[in-house]
Structure formats: structure tokens, C-alpha cells
Amino acid sequence: MSVPKLRSTAAVFTTMSALAATSILTGPSAAGPFSPEPCALHRTEAHHSEGVDTWSPAYPHPAGALDAVLVFLSFPDAAPRTTPAELTADHFPATSRFYEQSSYGRFTLRPHPLGRWLRMPRPSTAYAMRRDWNAEDRAAYLRDAFAVADKEVDFSRYQVVYLVADPDAPGVDSDATKVVNLDTPLRADGTGIRRVVTVFEHHPPDRLVLAHETGHVFDLPDLYHRPADGKGDWDTHVGDWDLMGSQFGLAPDLLAWHKWRLGWLDPRQVVCVRGATPARLTLEPLAAGPGVPVRDTAGAPAFGLGHGVKLAVVRTGPDSALAFEARGAAGADRAVCRQGILVYRVRGGAPSGDGPVRVVDAHPRTEACWENSVYPPLADAPVFLGESFTVPGEDVRVAVEDRTASGAWTVSITPGVGD
Template sequence: MSALAATSMVSVPSVAEPFSPRPCALTRTTAHHSEGLDTWNAAYPRPAGSLDAVMVFLSFPDSHPLTTPAELAADHFPATSRFFQRASYGRFTLRPHPLRQWIRMPRPSTSYAIERDWTVAHRGAYLRDALAAADRHVDFSRYDIVYFVADPDAPGVDSDATKVVNLDRPLRADGTAIRRVVTVFENHPPDRLVLAHETGHVFDLPDLYHRPVDGKGDWDTHVGDWDLMGSQFALAPDLFGWHKWKLGWLDSRQVRCVQEAGPVRLTLEPLGAGPGTPVTGAAGAPSFGLGRGTKLAVVRTGPDSVLAFEARGPVGNDRAACRQGCWCTG
């Protein structure tokens, strides 16, 4: 449990529902991965209930794979599914469907010029070839998410190039429109939780890291270890409470919009505590995280800005965290 004092800085319209968090919900804009959450962007699958993801493993004529599809699938699952299961408090299940065989691409890996800042032409050729090669083996209409996983030992594969490709003009296969593809070029073993990070983009979450212009410096300047979208190596990688609210994983009563004119004292339950999760309090005494308490306190600071407060500690996805306390984002 953690205590917090906050002061409301702007007035907001009143609503009929008492204690409704809606006055603090920023309006979604047309920005890519907008942080507004008053409505859901229907162009993205919403992580509720269960979603099915197909993993297609791509080999190339210029390399003989040194790993098996089963080994590469185990690099990412069940770890990725478990991350989302905990982060959503059991509200969302990601179901992987890995192919058992390699799918041979028609051209050498070096012909696609794979790199982090890929050209549109090379990227488009890769996706078209991968889809055409896989379509004989996969009914894409059955899946909500597509992972194209390249042979990590192929000479043209760059492990820094893993990303989600959003398509202005969707690809089509089996009567379904494929609006985005997760292209995986990771080493074996891969970066920790990299697939969970990329899957976060599939759910309309933005990158939270800071990319130095000169290629130097600390990429973790902004959020450090405290959100997967800031670092896939994070010791405390659970998603920020704001993002959990956006994804529909927090009930309205778990979000407190602070509108009082003066100081307010609130009690926040650790963000990582799900139903039935044992939690150790700040004084070292064991308590019991019911998982249904207030997770997020929000102060509206302007028409398009807020301060969001949450309690973090070594529980759930944050179990490796080395400290606990209140975290403020804005």
C-alpha cells in the first residue's frame, strides 16, 4: 500500500457518475499511438478475452537454419503470454500458434537489405514474399496477430531490425486484411521480453524510450526500468497504469480522477498486484493484494495533459524490482 497527496490544477466538466475517472481521460488524437484513451482506435485489436497469434518461421536459400522452429518459439512463449496474463490481471490471453516447419523464402536474406531503418521498398518485398510463401501453409483468417520470425543465423538478418510494420495499404490473404505484421529478427536467445514489447505496439502502445540523435547516450532516459515500452530489459517491466487503463484492464473504480481543490490523501494498491497476490507492505509486514483496489490516481493539468500516480513494488511482472514507492508520469 502507498499513500499519495495531490492537488488538482485545472477545472474539468462535472459528470453524472460520482467518482468517475472520465474527466481525466485525455482525448484520443490522430497522432500515431495517441496516449488519449477516451475512445479505442478500432484499427488495432483490443487485448480483451483472447487473441490468436500465428508464428511463421522463415528460412532463406543462402543459409541452413541452425535452430528449429520449436526452439525459436520457446524463446518467446510462454513468457510473452504470461507477461500479458499478469499485466491484464487475467483479462487477456495471448494464444500462440507456431508453425512446426520452416517456410523457405524465394530470395537470399541479403537481398532484402534488412536493417533497423528499413527502406519501404525492401521491407515491402520482404513482406510480400513472406506472405506468399506462408499462405500455402497458413489460413491467415484464423489469426489476430502475425509474427514473421526470420532464421537468426541467416547472413542478411539484423537483430536490431525487429519491429512492427503498420501498413497503410493492408496485405490480403485468405479473405482477410492484414494491417500490421511483427517482423522478428532476434538472435537465439533473444532480448528479454522483446516480443511482449513489439506486441504492445500491436495494441496501439507507443515506444517510451529516448533514441539519441547521435546514436550515443542512454536510451532509457525517460522511464528507466518502469515500463516494458521503455525497455524490454526492464527489471520492473509492467505497463504503466495509464496504459492499463487505455487497454481496458482497469475498472473505472480503480482509477481516481482527483478534482478536489486542495490536497487529497489516497491509498494506492501496487500496480502489479492481481487478485490473490501476496504483497509485502512498505514496512515489511505482509499484506494481501486483493487486486481490485485503486491502481491509478490522475490529476488533470491541462486540456491535453495529466499527472498520473501509481504504486510500484516487487510483485507480479515487477517481481524483480529492487525498490518500491510511488511513480508519477505526465
């Protein structure tokens, strides 16, 4: 979403990311037919496109360390019942820990809370906060917030901005938490700010909500399905299997495709399967990194994983691909419902919220973990050990042959098998 221009001075966005729109498929690649490049979908004009061939310089790249400022906003119609320190603890270190773990230590998000309340000039009810926020009301909120914060904060020091509202103010709607994208960057301290995370969460907040919203700052799309009437199930596309689908998922680690996009996987950790010859691969559990224990199907911990292949891809069209990854009980996925090889479709031209990723259910007649899964029909979606599964409509078969002592999965992927 975007808002009208907040200040009259036009600006070129230069500070939040110094990256040029160059290929992210750099470094040594796997040799021969398994090189990942042929399976890399192209970035399109779709909002948060799942294309992986380039990185948009409009977004900060989550590599190394990025600094985030938390600005706490109170209102004349309410006296805060919480402190900035308490609200900071609602989200950190949980958010930083999620990204450090998911990136295998390649990215650190450093929070810098302001530490005191800043008073907004108008009552909270004056801004009419809600999920589908009126553009004029939203622009007024941002304009007032930056007017009061600019006196206290040097925005040139930060790549991520969180505006945290007093959760107990009468006009604050927790459903309005989101990332606001600015068509024209807002100028503050010589910095062009293109996107702002507006936080209206209850205290305590929803689980991992800030990690989800921060994913949008890094160009990740919404993977949930929003029913047209607002009623019905939101989790039919990916279920528990990615934070960008649901922050409440049992296995909320970011999909391997997203880790490829973000640069957290080396090229040798992505395999492009081409031709009709079966490719026999060893896939490491997605969440396994150096020193992260993986539990096998018997619950025994194993170590030593972290540098092997994480993602296998079959190109299915000019703008589509099938992805295969191993999901096991480790890291953010430690509460996973069923372990196995997760299969999903990716479309580079589908915008955020329009199903750019859809998990393929290898067990469409059953469901699992109904008591705590966000969408039980997909909780048992992976292909289990000893099973063979042909992806409907794609003529691609995956067989899960074995699981090693270290917890990795031996699989065979065969394109062009016929019906």
C-alpha cells in the same frame, strides 16, 4: 512506420478488430468528483496516442483471448541451426505469461507456431534488413513472406502475425525486429492485415522483446528516447518503469495509464482528483492482482489485493495529465529497485518515441541500483513512505502517509498547492 501497397487490391480492414471507435470508459464509475472521465485525455491523430477516451478499431483489442500465428522463414543462403520449436520457446510462454499477469487475467495471447520452416525465394542478404529498413526492401520481404506463407497458413484465424526469420542467416539483423504498419491492409484469406511483427532476434533473444513489440500491435507507443545521433542513453524518459520503455527494466509492468487505455482497469479503479482539496486515497500496487503476493518494505508477503484503486490522475491541461500509481515488489515488478508512488506526465498529442510519458524523479539528486537498472537516475524516482513531494511546474503535491498490512499505500494528493 508504413510500407507501400503490397497488393493491388484495396481493402477495408475488418478482421483484426471488430470494435467500433466507441468510448472505452464504460461500466460503473466512481461517484462525484472522483469519476475518471474528466481526466481522460482525448485520442489525437498522433501515432499511438495516449488518449484514453476511445479505442481505435484499427487495432485488435487485448481482451479475452486472441490468437497469434508464428511463421518461420528460412533462406537459400543458410541452413537453419535452430528449430521452430526452439524459437517458439524463446518467446512463449514468456510473452503470454506477461500479458496474462499484466492484465490481471483479462487477456490471453494464444500462440500457434507453424512448426516447420518455409523457404523464402531469395537469399537473406537480398532484403537488406536493418533497424531503419528501406521501404522497398521491407515491402519485398513482406511480399515474399506472405506469398510463401499464404499457401500454408489460414490468416483469417489469427489476430496477430509474427514472421520469424532464421536468426543465423547472414543477412538477418537482430536490431531490425519491429512492427510494420501497413497503410493499405494486405489481403490474405479474406483478411485485412494492417500490421505484422517481423522478428529477427538472436537465439536466445533479448528479454521480453516480443512482449514489447506486441504492445505496438495493441496501440502502445515507444516510451524510450532515441538520441538523434544514435548515441547516448535511450532510457531517460521512463527508465525501468514500463515495458514500452525498456524490456530490460527492473519493473517492466505496463503503467497504470496503459492498463486504463487497454481496458484492464475498471472505472472504479481510476480516480480523477480535481479542485484544491486534498484527496486521501488508498492505492494498490500496480502489479497486484487476485492471488498475486505483494512484498512489503520488510520483504514479507501479503495477499488480498487486486480490486482497489490502481491509478490517480490530475488533469494539468487540455492535452496533459499527471498520473500517480503504487509500484511494489509483485508480479512483473518483483525485481523493482525502489518501492513507492510513481509520478509521471502524460501527453495525449505526443507521438510514439516523442516522450508521450515522462517519469517525474522525486529524488533528482540521487540514483540507485546502478549495477542492473537500465537508467539509475530514475530507479529511485518514486515517492517513498513518509515523504511529501511537489511536482515541479505543476503545483501538485503528493504525500505518502502509510502502508497497510495488505501492502496498499495511503496517499494524499493536493492540486493547486503553489510553489
